[in-house]
Amino acid sequence: MCSKQKYSVILLKNEPQNYDSDFLICGRTSEEWMKQVCGENFGGVVDACEDLKQAITPFLTDCLYTFVINSLCPLITRDTLRDVAEYLSSTGKDAVRLTAGYAFKTSSFDSIEFCGNLPSAFFDEEDFLAVTNAKILSFASSVLKTRINNALLQKGVIMPDPSAVYIDGTAEIETGAVIYPGNYIYGGSRIGKGTTLFPGCIIKDTVIGENCTITSLHSDRAVIGCSAAVGPNVNLRPGAVIGDNTRIGNFVEIKNAKIGSGTKVAHLSYIGDAVLGENCNVGCGTVFANYNGKIKQKTVVGDRVFIGCNANLVAPLEIGDDVLIAAGSTVTRDIPSNAMAIARPKQENKENYMKK
Numbered sequence: 001m002c003s004k005q006k007y008s009v010i011l012l013k014n015e016p017q018n019y020d021s022d023f024l025i026c027g028r029t030s031e032e033w034m035k036q037v038c039g040e041n042f043g044g045v046v047d048a049c050e051d052l053k054q055a056i057t058p059f060l061t062d063c064l065y066t067f068v069i070n071s072l073c074p075l076i077t078r079d080t081l082r083d084v085a086e087y088l089s090s091t092g093k094d095a096v097r098l099t100a101g102y103a104f105k106t107s108s109f110d111s112i113e114f115c116g117n118l119p120s121a122f123f124d125e126e127d128f129l130a131v132t133n134a135k136i137l138s139f140a141s142s143v144l145k146t147r148i149n150n151a152l153l154q155k156g157v158i159m160p161d162p163s164a165v166y167i168d169g170t171a172e173i174e175t176g177a178v179i180y181p182g183n184y185i186y187g188g189s190r191i192g193k194g195t196t197l198f199p200g201c202i203i204k205d206t207v208i209g210e211n212c213t214i215t216s217l218h219s220d221r222a223v224i225g226c227s228a229a230v231g232p233n234v235n236l237r238p239g240a241v242i243g244d245n246t247r248i249g250n251f252v253e254i255k256n257a258k259i260g261s262g263t264k265v266a267h268l269s270y271i272g273d274a275v276l277g278e279n280c281n282v283g284c285g286t287v288f289a290n291y292n293g294k295i296k297q298k299t300v301v302g303d304r305v306f307i308g309c310n311a312n313l314v315a316p317l318e319i320g321d322d323v324l325i326a327a328g329s330t331v332t333r334d335i336p337s338n339a340m341a342i343a344r345p346k347q348e349n350k351e352n353y354m355k356k
Contacts, residue, residue, distance in 0.1 A: 007085045008043035008063040009034070010056060011071035012101060023137065025074055026144040027168025027187060030131050033074035033144070036169075041081070045071060052114050060106060069101035072130040074140055080127040087121055096121040099128035144169065174210075192226065206236070209244070222254075225261065243278070256296075257288070260303065272296070273315065277303035283327060285310040302337065 011034055013021075022029050028036065035042050043066070044059040046052075056068060065085045069076065084103045088096065094111070095104035097118040104112050112118075131140050148169050149162040156175035159165050164181035167173065171185045174193040182199035185191065189203050192210035197203075200216035208214065208224045215231030222236035225244035230236075232250050239256030242248060246259055249266040257271045260278035265271065269282055273290040275298070276282070286307050290296050297315035301307075305319055308327030319325075320337030329343040 006063055007041055007065040007067060007081065008059075008061050008106070009038045009041050009067045009069060009081065010043045010059050011035075011045045012048055012052075012068050013045050013071045014048035021072060021131075024168075025131065025137065025141050026148060026166075027170035028074070030072045030074040030140075033169070034069070034071060034076055037076055037078055038081075039078075053109075053112070056109075060109060063106055065103060066106045066109070067098075067101060067103045069098065069128070070130045072132060073100050073128055074131060075129055075143055076127045077124075080124050083123050084121070087123075093119065098123070099125055100130050101128075198231070200232070274299040274301065274313075276301045277305065277321065279303060280305045280307070282307045283309035283311060287312050289314045 011031060025033065031045070043061060046055040046059065049055050060066060065088055067081065067084060084098070088103060088105060094108035095102060095118055097120045099122065102114060102118070126143065129136060129140065131137050145166060148167050149159060149165060152167065152173050153159060153162060157173045158178040161181040165179050165183050167185045168187060170188055172190045173179070174191060176193040177191045178196040180197060180199050183197045183201045185203045187205040189205060190207045191197065192208055192212065194211040195208055196213050198215040201214055202218045204219065205221045206219040206223070209226035209228070211226055212224060212228045212230065216233045217231050217236065218234070219236040221238040222240040222242070224230060224242045225246065227244055228242055228246045228248070230242065230248045234248050234250070235253040236242070237253065237255035240254040241258040243259055243261035243263065245262050247264040247266060248254070251268045252265050253270045255272040257274040257276070259265065259276050260280065262279040263276050263282070265282040266284060268284050269286040271282070271288045273296050274288050280301060280303070288299050289312055290299065299313050299315045299317040301319045302321035302323065304321055305323045307325045308329065310328050311325050312330040314330065314332045317331060318334045320335060320339070322338045323335050324340040325331060326340065326342035326344065329341060331341055331343055335341045
């Protein structure tokens with residue numbers, strides 16, 4: 001039950017032509033932004049119709065004031081909602097027309113005619129701006145981006161140039177993180193304390209632990225542990241799980257694979273559908289061949305495995321602990337622990353060949 005000291009906000013859903021009202025603005029739709037601002041004062045959503053009064057009736061509570069506001073106003077703030085309530089209280093008016101809706105004393109609802117000549121009341125017009133086209137969408141995105149970044153700066157997140165950092169309102173950034181210009185953080189991403197994002201990262205629904213160093217990362221639905229160094233130019237695809245104290249270097253792609261703590265994948269490698277143990281070394285140019293043209297198959301690698309450069313691991317494979325795989329090998333059979341595997345043609349030197 002709503003307290004008499006509070007208000008209720010009913011959102012009026014009115015789909016505009018040639019615009020997708022479900023388009024995300026800094027991580028939320030316009031309606032989701034409004035629900036987040038309203039909090040416990042959210043009273044429901046009604047579709048726009050000719051008999052608005054009848055549509056609203058089932059959503060009325062015993063709150064002192066009720067607001068009916070266009071659901072496409074993502075810039076609305078709690079301060080403005082409080083200002084509207086105080087205006088009705090101080091003026092004694094039963095109802096007013098807002099830029100994008102109505103406000104009225106709940107007790108006076110039966111006597112209100114929404115189609116009549118209600119007096120108008122003007123507050124912060126930016127708050128009541130309905131996003132109905134691409135131009136307004138761009139403006140609303142800019143305003144929300146500034147609000148999000150200012151809140152993070154006040155929290156203690158370091159941004160040398162916040163005007164060039166784009167963070168969804170659904171993301172979480174811990175105090176002490178450092179975010180340089182040219183970074184995009186989307187969805188439910190979380191960035192840990194002490195982590196530094198250098199320019200060029202696009203991070204979506206990814207969890208990054210504390211004290212990491214990240215450069216030019218493209219990550220989608222991945223997890224990175226603490227004290228990891230990732231980048232530049234790394235692509236983490238869905239299902240990538242990177243352990244603590246790892247090194248994922250330039251031009252590495254990882255998909256649906258778990259990389260154990262302390263493991264290094266320094267450069268120019270692809271790891272897909274695999275599990276790597278702890279303290280492994282993956283040499284330059286290594287490819288985990290996980291697809292045979294019909295199905296994806298898995299490779300499991302133990303702890304402390306050294307994989308030389310330009311190796312191909314053809315799934316399905318199981319490789320034990322403390323294994324050495326010679327550079328240039330194409331591995332197609334399981335390798336037991338403590339073994340060395342070499343799978344490459346024998347070198348043949350033809351002397352004086354170039355003198356012919």
